[in-house]
Amino acid sequence: MSFYEMSFELTNKCNLNCLHCLRDKSDMRSSISTGLFDSILKQAKAYSLQHVAFTGGEPTLHPQFDRIVDTVVAYDYTYHFVTNAWNFLSVWKMLNDPAHPGRMHKLSGISISLDGANETTHDFIRGKGSFKKILQAISILRVKGVDISVQITVNKKNFGEIEQMAMLASELGLKRLFYAHLEPTTLAFAQDLVLSPQQYREAEARVEKLKKAMKIEINFSLGHHEQLPFFQCRALTMYSPNIDYKGRLSFCCQISGYRDADDEGLDVVADLNTVSLFDAHKAWADAIHTFNLDKIELIKNNQLTELDAFSCYYCSKYFGKIDWMEKFPDNPWAQDVLKTRHTHRMKRHVPGRKKP
Amino acid sequence: MITYSIPEDIIVTDLDNNEAILLDMRNKRYYSLNETGLVIFKGIEANLSQDKIIETIMTVYEVDKEKADSSVNGIIQKLLSLNIVEKHET
Numbered sequence: 001m002s003f004y005e006m007s008f009e010l011t012n013k014c015n016l017n018c019l020h021c022l023r024d025k026s027d028m029r030s031s032i033s034t035g036l037f038d039s040i041l042k043q044a045k046a047y048s049l050q051h052v053a054f055t056g057g058e059p060t061l062h063p064q065f066d067r068i069v070d071t072v073v074a075y076d077y078t079y080h081f082v083t084n085a086w087n088f089l090s091v092w093k094m095l096n097d098p099a100h101p102g103r104m105h106k107l108s109g110i111s112i113s114l115d116g117a118n119e120t121t122h123d124f125i126r127g128k129g130s131f132k133k134i135l136q137a138i139s140i141l142r143v144k145g146v147d148i149s150v151q152i153t154v155n156k157k158n159f160g161e162i163e164q165m166a167m168l169a170s171e172l173g174l175k176r177l178f179y180a181h182l183e184p185t186t187l188a189f190a191q192d193l194v195l196s197p198q199q200y201r202e203a204e205a206r207v208e209k210l211k212k213a214m215k216i217e218i219n220f221s222l223g224h225h226e227q228l229p230f231f232q233c234r235a236l237t238m239y240s241p242n243i244d245y246k247g248r249l250s251f252c253c254q255i256s257g258y259r260d261a262d263d264e265g266l267d268v269v270a271d272l273n274t275v276s277l278f279d280a281h282k283a284w285a286d287a288i289h290t291f292n293l294d295k296i297e298l299i300k301n302n303q304l305t306e307l308d309a310f311s312c313y314y315c316s317k318y319f320g321k322i323d324w325m326e327k328f329p330d331n332p333w334a335q336d337v338l339k340t341r342h343t344h345r346m347k348r349h350v351p352g353r354k355k356p
Numbered sequence: 357m358i359t360y361s362i363p364e365d366i367i368v369t370d371l372d373n374n375e376a377i378l379l380d381m382r383n384k385r386y387y388s389l390n391e392t393g394l395v396i397f398k399g400i401e402a403n404l405s406q407d408k409i410i411e412t413i414m415t416v417y418e419v420d421k422e423k424a425d426s427s428v429n430g431i432i433q434k435l436l437s438l439n440i441v442e443k444h445e446t
Binding site: 089092093132135136138139140142143171172173 | 367369371372377378379381384386388
């Protein structure tokens with residue numbers, strides 16, 4: 001179902017400074033304009049778009065988040081958003097404004113970031129006071145009957161709490177739980193948060209056991225180990241185009257705005273400030289075609305490595321997001337990057353984009 | 357003298373002073389407090405004596421002592437039975 005939903009990184013502003021954060025913090029703080037947002041949603045009607053997802057940064061920090069939500073409501077889409085819940089009380093008040101009943105009516109759920117089974121672990125990653133804030137947000141949403149999902153980024157600090165986090169989510173009565181692998185950054189390396197490839201597999205196996213044993217819906221998000229080399233993820237099937245806070249269509253939200261990488265990288269497909277959604281879509285189709293051709297070539301030449309089976313890691317390497325790993329030559333991820341980054345890099349020129 | 361306190365495991369979320377949600381982290385149970393309940397709960401949080409809380413209820417809602425007393429006593433007994441409030445006698 002291509003273009004079933006559209007994902008917007010509404011802003012790169014954030015009120016936390018999480019140790020595992022993928023996003024580049026050096027860029028100037030800014031947010032997508034409401035005019036461009038409206039224009040994109042209007043064009044998306046032609047695709048029978050159903051749903052809009054908000055990420056960030058912290059999406060609720062968009063200076064006109066209320067207007068953004070009202071635009072979604074006006075176009076009759078449903079929506080959900082990911083939040084760190086730090087300012088959730090004011091967000092909840094805005095959502096419940098009796099003058100705007102559509103804000104709650106069209107809200108399909110809220111996804112909250114949880115990074116530990118207890119205050120100590122969670123607050124180590126996300127900052128002091130954060131655990132209490134998410135419990136307060138969960139309290140409100142649970143009592144008011146809003147679907148709650150929890151997103152957990154597995155890292156060295158919470159690796160031992162994978163099962164306890166599922167227990168906590170289940171006991172709190174949450175709807176579903178998503179585990180995700182950490183996308184390595186220099187900060188995550190410096191904080192010793194990055195697990196080894198073997199530990200990535202172990203985390204997946206433990207989550208698989210939890211899925212069978214527990215009633216709560218549990219998933220492992222995109223980026224896990226894939227059995228088939230020519231797998232097709234949400235980005236490759238164009239399920240959910242990702243628009244960043246600058247109004248650019250990027251290849252995938254998982255590598256957009258990658259810390260320590262080129263912000264004008266090969267994954268940026270088109271700028272919707274200057275081209276229509278339809279032309280951007282064509283450029284995206286070209287980029288995916290190129291991606292697939294390059295992958296086929298690697299399969300043909302038997303050049304895929306064991307670590308390439310981690311889908312987001314492969315893309316990070318393909319789009320040149322993790323070349324900085326050369327600073328960590330002893331790490332197994334870095335060794336794979338150093339060995340394959342030239343053979344695995346996007347080589348073909350995508351029309352309208354700078355040459356690789 | 358009897359005083360009350362709130363255990364650390366109770367997460368309180370105050371929604372605009374007219375409603376609160378309590379989450380007991382020991383058993384992961386949620387409770388809603390209405391406006392009156394919230395005034396009483398806040399009195400307990402502030403270490404006020406039961407008489408002082410009754411006085412507050414009389415002032416805020418303009419009710420007589422008998423009614424305020426019954427209200428405060430009823431809610432405190434309920435909170436005690438749920439272990440959301442602890443009783444201390446000195």
